[in-house]
Amino acid sequence: MTLSKLAKKYGVHPTQIGTWKGAAIENMTTHLLGEVMIQSGLMKRRSRSCILSTDR
Numbered sequence: 831m832t833l834s835k836l837a838k839k840y841g842v843h844p845t846q847i848g849t850w851k852g853a854a855i856e857n858m859t860t861h862l863l864g865e866v867m868i869q870s871g872l873m874k875r876r877s878r879s880c881i882l883s884t885d886r
Contacts, residue, residue, distance in 0.1 A: 837844040867873040 831839075833844050833847055836847050840847075864873065868875050
C-alpha cells in the first residue's frame with residue numbers, strides 16, 4: 831500500500847505516517863538491544879523493566 835493510500839485510510843497527513851514509522855523503528859531497535867543485553871548477561875529482566883547487571 832502506498833504512503834498516500836495509508837494516509838487517506840487513516841485520515842492523517844502522509845508526514846504523520848513517516849513520524850510513526852520512525853518511532854516504530856526506534857522502539858524496535860531499543861527493544862531488540864535490550865533483549866541482546868539480557869541474553870548476554872549485561873542486563874536482568876525484572877517484570878516489565880530491565881536493570882543493568884553489576885555482578886559480572
